[in-house]
Amino acid sequence: MTAISLAVIGGTGVYGLATLDEVETRAVTTPYGDPSGPVRVGTLLGHRVAFLARHGEGHSLPPHKINYRANLAALKQIGATRVLALNTVGGITEDFGPRVLACPDQLIDYTWGRISTLSEEPGSEVLHVDFGDPYTPMLRHKLLAAAKVTGTRVVDGGCYGATQGPRLETKAEIARMRRDGCDLVGMTGMPEAGLARELGLDYVCLGIVANWAAGCGTGEEITMAEVLANVKAASAGLPELIGELARG
Numbered sequence: 001m002t003a004i005s006l007a008v009i010g011g012t013g014v015y016g017l018a019t020l021d022e023v024e025t026r027a028v029t030t031p032y033g034d035p036s037g038p039v040r041v042g043t044l045l046g047h048r049v050a051f052l053a054r055h056g057e058g059h060s061l062p063p064h065k066i067n068y069r070a071n072l073a074a075l076k077q078i079g080a081t082r083v084l085a086l087n088t089v090g091g092i093t094e095d096f097g098p099r100v101l102a103c104p105d106q107l108i109d110y111t112w113g114r115i116s117t118l119s120e121e122p123g124s125e126v127l128h129v130d131f132g133d134p135y136t137p138m139l140r141h142k143l144l145a146a147a148k149v150t151g152t153r154v155v156d157g158g159c160y161g162a163t164q165g166p167r168l169e170t171k172a173e174i175a176r177m178r179r180d181g182c183d184l185v186g187m188t189g190m191p192e193a194g195l196a197r198e199l200g201l202d203y204v205c206l207g208i209v210a211n212w213a214a215g216c217g218t219g220e221e222i223t224m225a226e227v228l229a230n231v232k233a234a235s236a237g238l239p240e241l242i243g244e245l246a247r248g
């Protein structure tokens, strides 16, 4: 069996990769419980790629109920070493308007009450992993190179602020995040990135900007219809980009 070149975790609006061929479905269980759903492993432009829908294929799991540990452990168990996290996000600063694709290089964690470490259970080894650069620099570099090759516009850098959800933020919360230095806001970036580091997985985020965050841009009310339409439009070139990343 060919090794898995890349694992992709899909976020809101991205529940599968329609372009995968020869798809096998793997129901994986892990020491941390079950992942959000089956892992689909298929061929994309000649490379084996695994796909997992973070919220479940029917979008049944809110961000704080996702078993992030099981999702990442499942991908590791089937042999993945590199993870591309697709995260639907709101844009805060001016370069990050709706339909922009962005590869952030920093994050701030505002989530609470989520199991955020493999060291949770009594008696488990206590891990203090380096997390200064939360996204694997080499994989970021490869994603940006793949974007260049495929002619996909991806903004290089930015700070992702992870909020608790599932509600969207208040304007004051977003104003605070802007003061903190956040460019993007999403609900699922943590603890996923930290757990990937603990598991020794290379991990990169591709933010898909679905809307202006509260009080930003035109300041209009955010609707789910707008979010899904923008994710769909911004995702058109993703299979080619993901195929190119899987190649390198």
Ligand code: HPA
Residues within 6 Å of the ligand: 088, 089, 090, 091, 163, 168, 169, 185, 186, 187, 210, 211, 212, 213, 214, 222, 227
């Ligand atoms: N806030 C948090 N998460 C999001 C948003 C937002 O505005 N849009 C898409 N995911």
